[in-house]
Amino acid sequence: MQPSPKLNNNVSFSEEAKGNQLFPVFVKLNQLRTLLIGAGNVGLEKLSAIVNNSHQADITIVAETINPAIIDLVAAYPSIKLKQKTYDASDLKDVDIVFAATANNVLNEQIRAEAHQKGLLINVADKPELCDFYLGSIVQKGDLKIAISTNGKSPTIAKRLKEILNEGIPAELDTTLQNMSALRKTLSGDFASKVKKLNQVTEGLIQPRKSFAERNIKWLIWLSIVLFIYTAGLTLWNTEPEFQSFLINIDPLFYWFLIAGFVFAMVDGAIGMSYGVTTASFSLAMGLPPASASMAIHISEVLSNGIAGWMHYKMGNVNWKLFKILIIPAIVGAVLGAYILSSLEHYSAYVKPVVAIYTLFLGGIILMKAFNIKRKKPGSQKIKNIGPLGFVGGFIDAAFGGGWGSIVLSSLIAGGRHPLFSLGTVKISRFFIATLSSLTFFTMLGGRYWEAVVGLIIGSALASPIAARVSNKISAKTIMVAVGIIVMAVSLRSVVMFILKLI
Structure with a gap:
């Protein structure tokens, strides 16, 4: 049988030949x-x-x-x-x-x-x-x-056209191309998430060049805020004796936690994890009872997780079906964990080593991730028990000062869930968990150790605009190794001190 002179889409060969067919x-x-x-x-x-x-x-x-x-x-x-x-x-x-x-x-x-x-x-x-x-x-x-x-x-x-393009395309574009190649090799996730990240990076290639003020508006705003606070503080110090007396009498705990909040938020911004475990270890080492330490951590996380959750919502990274299944059990677990830990505040001497053992375990996990020591993963079938997972994650997070991301996010991804949507859903859920567990702690404990709470809030807020830039300057592996070793050392010290007291 001779082939038809028509194509399958009913376009004739003569019509198809029109135009540039190369x-x-x-x-x-x-x-x-x-x-x-x-x-x-x-x-x-x-x-x-x-x-x-x-x-x-x-x-x-x-x-x-x-x-x-x-x-x-x-x-x-x-x-x-x-x-x-x-x-x-x-x-x-x-x-x-x-x-x-x-x-x-x-x-x-x-x-x-x-x-x-x-x-x-x-x-x-x-x-x-x-x-x-x-x-x-x-x-x-x-x-x-x-x-x-x-x-x-x-x-x-x-x-x-060759002359026009040769003149219009800068030679530096090849440097951009090499940087994009290096960035592409570092990206994880599926093809869609990689493309989305690369699109964000290359947006500047099609946008008009911004002025110095436009490129650095964020830093100009923060510089203005710092100058305003410094000027106002200096003026009050020189003109108001009551203000001077107030600052002098502030518990040094505030300044320690101010520095700690800044450093731990920088670390979290650089490697995307460990704020809870580093803050919990530091708080226990500074003498805070476990419940008060967890309260300080969760109150300081309300604002940062609210902003992160809102950004994921705006970018469409939230799986609302997963969120609805996860959120209620997670809140119940978080409130219950906060209530039980607060009720045991008077027994903090015995609760403290338990929390230290938990942070010691998390420090080991951080080291494993730093050296890519992979544990055996479950099959590719999606995890089904979302409700129990949320309850356990919320309870442990509140009762031990952290672990929501380590438990829930890693379980969702290992169980076959999309990494990007899992991250967005976990972040926005974390806001509600941090808020309600903080309210539970505050109701049970009142305003204890407010210096630590305020120090963490201010320190982490100051770090937030520059944490992302740090992640591009320092090796994530180096930070994770340092954090893992420090957390394990501090936690081990708390356990040893408890054993020595018993002896």
Whole structure:
């Protein structure tokens, strides 16, 4: 049966042929065997185009007369072989692609016919109707390469466009390309999440260049705030004796936790974890009872998790079905954990080593993640027991000062859930958990250790605008190793001190 002259989509071949039907490709000539027939001025032009774009191209040149410039060019490229002879069909043996650059039109047509008999693609100089492919004008900036085609209609237009693009595209764009390649290798998650991250990074390429003030508005705002606070504080110190007396009499605990909140928020911003465990370990080492330490941690996290949850909501990263299943059990677990821990405040001497053992375990997990020591993962089937997972995560988070992300987020991802939507859902859930567990702690304990609470809130707030930049400057592995060792050492000290007291 003869094939229909119509395509499957009912478009005729004559209609289909209208317009530019070329399919752009980039050929690895360094892995193919190329034959160039003709070595005059046109042959020199073809050869130059090939070697300029593929320095290691395997080329054989066949020609009776050879341009001296080609001889000089061949001397610089060992992969080019030169045969001064008359062309015959045997030259097409062991060849992948052919360029005909002779001044003899009859010979060019003969070469094309014999090349097609062997199933070879051919480019015939200055004869678009005889070509299987064209050589476009090339714009190159490092690894970036742009090819321009006019479908053989006007090489002059292609040349002018090449000049425009060469002038308009900065050479520094290749540096951006290399940085993007390095960034791409560090990204985790599925293809969609990688593309989303790379899109965010490259948005600046299509936006107009901003002024210095526009690029640094965030830092200008923070500088203004710092200057205002400094000026107001200095004025009050010099003019109001009551204010001076108030600052002098503040418990030094406030300043310790101010510094700690700043440092731990910076660490959390750099590696995306460990705020709860580092703050809990520090609080216990500073003498805070477990319940008061957990209260300080959760109150300081309300604002930061609210902002993070809102951002994930705006970016559409929240799985609302998962959120509805997770949130109620998580809140119940968090409130119950906060209530039980607060009720045991008078027995903090016995609760403290239990919390220390828990933070010791989390410190070990941080070290494992730093060195990519992977535990056996469950199958790819999605985790089903979301409600119990939320309850356990909320309870442990409140009762031990942290662990919501470590328990719930890692379980969701390991159980086959989408990492990006799991992160957004866990973050926005964390806001409600931190808020309600904080209210429970505050109701049970009142305003105890308010200096620690306020210090953490202010310290973490000051760190938040610069934490993200730190993550690009310091190795995450280095930070995780340091945090893991410090947390384990502090926790182990608390356990040993408790055992020594018993002895």
